Amino acid sequence: MLPMEDDWMRTVKFTLLAILICAGFILPGYSQTPGVKLLSTGEFTDKSGQVHTWKIDGNHTLVWDGQPYLPVGGVFYSKYICIDQTEENWQADVTALTTLKTAGITDLLLKAIGPVTWTKPEAWQRLVDYLDENGFTYGIDFSDGPKAPLNGFVIDPARYRLPDIIRDSTFEFDMPDVTSAVWMLCSATDGTVVSSGGASVVNGKVKVQISARPDQSCVLLLFPNREFSNGGRDGISDLWAGYDEFRDRLLLFIGKVKFGRGLRFFVDPIASKMDFPDDLLSVIPNSPEFRLEFEAYLAKKYLNIGSLNAAWGLVGDNLTSFQEAARLIPLWHAGRGLPAVYDRAKGKRYTIDAPRSKIWLDIYDFRDASTRNYLNTTADLLKRHSANVPVIYKASRHRQVLSNGNSRGGFDGLGVEAYGKGEELVTKAAGPVYSLAEESARSMWFIVTGTQDTLNRKKSTVGFASRESLLVDFDLLSEIGVKGIFVYGLQVLPEEHWKNHSLVLAPEQLAWLKEFKGKFSTSDRAEFKPDVLFYPTSPVAGADTRRLGPGRWWLPSIRTGSPVNMGETIGGYVLGGQDGFCLWSRIGAQTITIPIESSQKPTLVYPLGAEDILTVQKKKAVI
DSSP states (O other), rough: OOOOOOOEEEEEEEEEEEEEEOOTTTOOOOOSSSOOOOEEEEEEOOSSSEEEEEEETSSSSSEETTTEEEOOOEEEEEEEEEOOOHHHHHHHHHHHHHHHHHHTTTTEEOSSOOOOGOOOHHHHHHHHHHHHEEEEEEEEEEEOOOSSSSEEEETTTSSSEEEEEEEEEEEEEEETTTEEEEOOOEEETOOOEEEEOOOOEEEEEEEEEEOTTSSSSSEOOOOOOOOOOOSSSTTBHHHHHHHHHHHHHHHHHHHTOOOTTEEEEOHHHHHHHHTGGGTTTTTTEOOOOHHHHHHHHHHHHHHHHHHHHHHHHHEESSOHHHHHHHHEEEEEEEEEEEEEEEETTTTEEEEEEEEGOOOOHHHHHHHHHHHHHHHHHHHHHHHTTTOOOOOEEESSSSSGGGSSSSOOOOOOEEEEEEEESTTTHIIIIIIIHHHHHTTTBOOOOOEEEEEOOOTTOOOOSSSSSHHHHHHHHHHHHHHHSSSOEEHHHHEESSSHHHHGGGGOHHHHHHHHHHHHHHHHHHHHHHTTOOOEEEEEETTTTTOEEEETTTTTTEESSSSSSEEEEOOOOEEEEETOOOOOOOEEEESEEEEEEEEEEEEEOOOEOOOGGGGOOOOOOSSSOOO
């Protein structure tokens, strides 16, 4: 709050959201991020020797050979590639592609059932040759990555706990993906560790034998080391342990396929949950390669081990080396657990001042930075050794790891996975991902790489519920500034699971898609950019993703902020890099009084064109 003198007061009646500007304060710019962005550009020489120039402009549009490329099409699984290289499967693909071309759908996102490098390059060559010769444009979804599954400790004391233990006990848990586990038995009254040890793990069963204290109730905390199968819901690969093998495999594959004039982009050369969704945020990879890279990161950041001891809040015993620090696992997360870290090699605990410890911040920062480096390195590898076209990664949530901080090189865009209906397409997925594209250091292409009403494989109707549903939902996606839409899908395999997602079986739906394509490509979509008011996600400010009006959105930012405290009914924050306050009412229209200095003339601005009338009077301003 600014110091008050006796000349100016102001009273403000809020209806939803307002920005306050006083002298010395600057209104946060909508759709603006700090710094000057360089444009992502490149030149692709196709197999015939023709050179194609491309760039991604500040509106997140891909400009190809001087013209905006605004694709509207879908995902296409080739039976010839995915099932078997028989003439029957080839003719089935040709029939499907002929149907799509006749319907006016020529923008494809090609995808295999498994990783692309596990398929046959000669099969891809036959398919892309056909597409090049028949006027299709296409991208290739690699959905690839290291074969090694991630192995890591899950630090989740709120989940892996058993309370009210008062006697010696043996516990057995069915945990088929757990390879080892550490346990701590703690006093329920003061949190002191009564006993600890390593669990026995045999054939997917975790066994813990404990000796309790009869004079007090205890809580058992379990810290499992899980292996996340490289596939399925929790599939995630170990970049640190498996990247070298993957790089060599990728180079061998792409050297055997030559692309023609129809190629436009590559998707997900590394496809796994490397943005670490909420249920995996507390996972600490356990491979030696991860620890070695983490050790190098800590040594570079802190220079000497004393600085690390201070930053991590060691109480009592100190660490003696960065190698030792890199193998520690915290025993708390999100405010639950023990204020300590555990040395896996020595079986030793170190007490930590958890509230001020930066260990989790360092783990997150290193994990994100190193992951982003692998994503960028792989994108550059593809552009250098295969085809210099945009490389994008898919996302469905707001995670800083997918905001490209490289001003030169690396990946060139984001493809949002947006499933559902109505505004949730934007508020749950497209909006948060748009923020990542907008706040990257270079211009980023922004498209939809998968959308339908639902991903339920047992849905009873093909594709979208109705023409109106498709058009309304796609218009909403347009409002967040997408520059291309690929539905899931045009042909989807395996048919026994996904046939009701294949629009090639529903000619009327192809007509709806063509109708939208005509509208999308002839409008001003290439130059459109939504108006955005950003809010910080760290710390949590109480704001949420929402539509403020046509083409106007309230979206999360990777920049940190600070809350503005004006009572329980008023929300507020200052976003990093800006000086203005953002305030809103949590209970509808209300009146508040804000004191300011006498030398400052207040101005109230309702963001993004909200229609409110403002009058300002000396001593008091009433809206």
